[in-house]
Amino acid sequence: MLRFVVNRLLLALPTLWAVLTLVFVLVRVVPGDPTIVVLGDQATPAARAALRERLGLDKPLVAQYADFMLQIARGDLGKSLVTNRPITTDVAAVLPYTIELTIAALIIGSVIGIPLGVVAAQRRDGFVDWLARIVSLAGLSFPAFVSGILLLIAFAVELRWFPVISTVTGTDPMQRLRALALPAINLGLIMVAYVTRVTRSGMLKALGDDYVRTARAKGLPKRIVVWRHALRNVLIPIVTVIGLYLGVLIGNAVLTEIVFNRPGLGKLIVSALNQRDYSLLQGLMVVTALAVVVANILTDLTYGLVDPRVKAG
Amino acid sequence: MSSATAVVVAAPSAWKRATRSGGLAVGLALALTMVVIAIAAPWIAPFDPNDQDVLLKLEPPSAAHLFGTDAFGRDVLSRVIYGARISLFVGALATLAGVVIGTVIGVVSGYLGGVIDRLITAATDVLLSFPQLIMGLMLVAVLGANLFNLILAIAITAVPAFIRVARASTLAMKERDFVDACRALGFGDPRIMFLHVLPNIMDEVVVMASLWFAAAIRTESTLAFIGLGVPPPTATWGGIIRDGFDNLLDASWLSIFPSLAILTIMIALNLIGDGLRDASDPRAPQ
Numbered sequence: 001m002l003r004f005v006v007n008r009l010l011l012a013l014p015t016l017w018a019v020l021t022l023v024f025v026l027v028r029v030v031p032g033d034p035t036i037v038v039l040g041d042q043a044t045p046a047a048r049a050a051l052r053e054r055l056g057l058d059k060p061l062v063a064q065y066a067d068f069m070l071q072i073a074r075g076d077l078g079k080s081l082v083t084n085r086p087i088t089t090d091v092a093a094v095l096p097y098t099i100e101l102t103i104a105a106l107i108i109g110s111v112i113g114i115p116l117g118v119v120a121a122q123r124r125d126g127f128v129d130w131l132a133r134i135v136s137l138a139g140l141s142f143p144a145f146v147s148g149i150l151l152l153i154a155f156a157v158e159l160r161w162f163p164v165i166s167t168v169t170g171t172d173p174m175q176r177l178r179a180l181a182l183p184a185i186n187l188g189l190i191m192v193a194y195v196t197r198v199t200r201s202g203m204l205k206a207l208g209d210d211y212v213r214t215a216r217a218k219g220l221p222k223r224i225v226v227w228r229h230a231l232r233n234v235l236i237p238i239v240t241v242i243g244l245y246l247g248v249l250i251g252n253a254v255l256t257e258i259v260f261n262r263p264g265l266g267k268l269i270v271s272a273l274n275q276r277d278y279s280l281l282q283g284l285m286v287v288t289a290l291a292v293v294v295a296n297i298l299t300d301l302t303y304g305l306v307d308p309r310v311k312a313g
Numbered sequence: 314m315s316s317a318t319a320v321v322v323a324a325p326s327a328w329k330r331a332t333r334s335g336g337l338a339v340g341l342a343l344a345l346t347m348v349v350i351a352i353a354a355p356w357i358a359p360f361d362p363n364d365q366d367v368l369l370k371l372e373p374p375s376a377a378h379l380f381g382t383d384a385f386g387r388d389v390l391s392r393v394i395y396g397a398r399i400s401l402f403v404g405a406l407a408t409l410a411g412v413v414i415g416t417v418i419g420v421v422s423g424y425l426g427g428v429i430d431r432l433i434t435a436a437t438d439v440l441l442s443f444p445q446l447i448m449g450l451m452l453v454a455v456l457g458a459n460l461f462n463l464i465l466a467i468a469i470t471a472v473p474a475f476i477r478v479a480r481a482s483t484l485a486m487k488e489r490d491f492v493d494a495c496r497a498l499g500f501g502d503p504r505i506m507f508l509h510v511l512p513n514i515m516d517e518v519v520v521m522a523s524l525w526f527a528a529a530i531r532t533e534s535t536l537a538f539i540g541l542g543v544p545p546p547t548a549t550w551g552g553i554i555r556d557g558f559d560n561l562l563d564a565s566w567l568s569i570f571p572s573l574a575i576l577t578i579m580i581a582l583n584l585i586g587d588g589l590r591d592a593s594d595p596r597a598p599q
Contacts (some may be wrong), residue, residue: 014476018439025452141579143531145538145551146572149558153565164562251446255535269447273454285451292442295483 008300012293017069019289022047024068027282028061055081055279079281082275083126087283090268095287098264102253104184104290109191116192116200116240118231121207132196139193144252148186148259156212185259187252198241200232209233235306243299247292337588343581358374360388362395371564372540379572383556392548393571399542399549400578403460404530405561407467411529412522413467415475422476423483424506440473449532453541460543463536467529474573478521481512516593524591527582531574534575 018138035057052058056067077087120132146166156164162182206212206231215225257266265284272280318546350357359379366386374381380389422433440448450465487510495505536542537551538558545552550571557567 015439015442019442022443024440026448027455043421067440114586137580137583140583141527141576143535143538143575143579145535146554149561149568150572153568157562170596192520200436244499247442247444248446251444254447255538258539269450271452273541276453281451281454285447288444288447292444 004304005301008297012297016293019293020069020072020286023285023289026067027278051078072286078279079278081277087280091283091287094263094265094268097259097262098253100180101183101187101247101256103263104180105187105191105249108184108188109128113192113195114199117196118203118226120200121203122226124204126237132200134195137192139190142192142254144186145259147189151182151186154257157279182260185257187249187256190252191249194237194241194245197232200238202237205231206230220302236303238301239302239306243295246295250288250291317335336584340581340588343577344585347397347578347581348401350394351401352397356396356428358391358394360391361388362391363546371560376564382562382564383567385404385597389553389570391568393574395548396550396553396571397574399531399547400530403464403467403533404526405530407464408471408522408526410464410468410470412475412518416518417471418481419476419479420483420506420511423480424487424510428508437473437476439560443476446532446535449536450541452537458541458544463543467532470532471525474525475518475521478517479514482517486510486513498509512524520586520589520593523582524586527579527586530578576595
């Protein structure tokens with residue numbers, strides 16, 4: 001297992017390098033002079049030159065690239081243009097909230113999505129199957145901010161079951177959970193859609209396979225065949241889909257945080273955009289890139305857990 | 314000859330598969346209605362979408378203003394109708410650009426193989442690993458929010474997905490006998506790629522395009538909601554929801570109607586995408 005983990009980590013390095021290079025290029029494709037974008041066109045040439053030097057934009061591109069990579073290798077994301085605080089401090093303060101939200105959504109997605117998909121496949125064209133299809137169509141169709149606002153209107157504004165602003169105050173676990181509930185349901189519903197869909201189609205195929213017929217023929221109860229034999233073989237595509245959509249989930253977590261006014265990377269991104277804080281924006285892109293690479297590694301490690309053949313091979 | 318016969322046999326059953334659940338028909342009907350509304354906006358909108366009336370600020374839905382009015386006293390129904398234009402226009406153009414660029418690169422990469430293919434595949438993997446929404450957001454943030462940059466940014470996020478689909482289909486297609494026959498006849502690579510391989514992979518590209526059309530509209534409305542859409546006062550669905558979000562406690566209708574509009578077009582396009590996919594893949598569980 002250790003060798004598998006080490007191999008996987010080594011494989012992630014080229015991807016990480018490529019994604020970081022992409023971030024470097026993206027931030028530098030700004031047409032025209034980035035200092036005008038940051039300072040406005042009324043800025044004096046001296047102020048622009050000073051900013052240029054502070055950002056390291058006066059150096060040749062290769063030197064900028066080397067600086068950028070070395071800085072990240074040291075675990076340093078630079079300083080915010082606006083507050084002058086280290087970006088790692090700002091990110092570290094809010095990252096737990098985003099991780100908490102994403103994990104809650106993953107749990108909701110798996111706990112509802114997998115059983116719904118299995119039952120839907122078993123009773124094809126029945127009531128549960130139709131419900132599963134409607135849930136997955138709705139989950140795929142709702143942009144995260146639209147479903148978030150509709151949930152807010154229904155449960156916070158009209159019914160007043162949850163707070164309108166999900167700011168987390170204090171350490172009371174019940175309060176924290178209450179503030180997490182609506183945002184997690186919003187993000188979780190999207191995950192339910194993806195998980196239900198892939199579980200349903202995987203199970204439909206698996207239930208027609210020879211090994212399922214054999215298991216049934218030798219007298220095993222249907223419950224055992226469906227949940228232990230068939231589902232086990234569908235777990236790989238389910239994990240793949242969850243892993244693939246972690247990227248989507250991170251993007252939607254950002255939106256959910258904005259709608260529910262919850263601390264997290266989302267609010268940080270919006271404030272960076274509003275204040276034209278390009279250093280912070282670049283730092284946040286690096287964090288997102290790292291998150292995606294880590295998510296991919298975790299997905300591959302999970303393969304090893306659900307399918308012993310992956311580890312051996 | 315044999316492949317021509319296969320197509321003739323497959324065609325009716327594909328149509329049957331596509332129309333079996335009725336989802337495709339519902340999706341097409343909804344989407345067409347939206348397109349008609351967008352085109353006919355100047356004739357069917359009851360008011361000018363940018364006409365302000367300070368005496369009618371945040372009026373709830375009434376007979377005169379079916380969807381109510383916003384914080385500037387503008388008619389929300391008219392703004393939702395005009396908003397369809399921006400969403401559909403940006404979505405269609407960005408998807409089209411993504412399809413054309415992605416498919417051409419994908420076909421060339423898959424057909425030629427070798428170093429070019431390896432480089433393109435590696436670049437595609439990296440681009441695909443980045444969340445589409447964050448990528449679009451960053452691109453619009455650095456390029457500046459206007460109609461052209463919005464289309465460009467959304468198109469860029471779509472390109473890698475189409476490269477992957479077109480490449481994978483091309484890899485399967487180039488081993489087929491008819492491609493060997495083309496080579497034996499002395500056809501050049503460009504001719505084989507674009508006149509013979511391309512038409513045969515189009516069904517998969519079209520399925521993907523219908524789903525990406527939905528994704529493009531979602532990205533456009535999301536960016537508008539964050540404040541990176543077509544600048545005000547132009548009516549966009551995401552923009553109206555953003556205005557409504559600022560007045561959520563006392564004017565919830567402002568967010569609800571444009572949300573329903575987005576939802577309708579998303580459901581329509583997803584139904585079309587699913588219907589087309591079922592039609593193109595006989596093995597797909599229905």
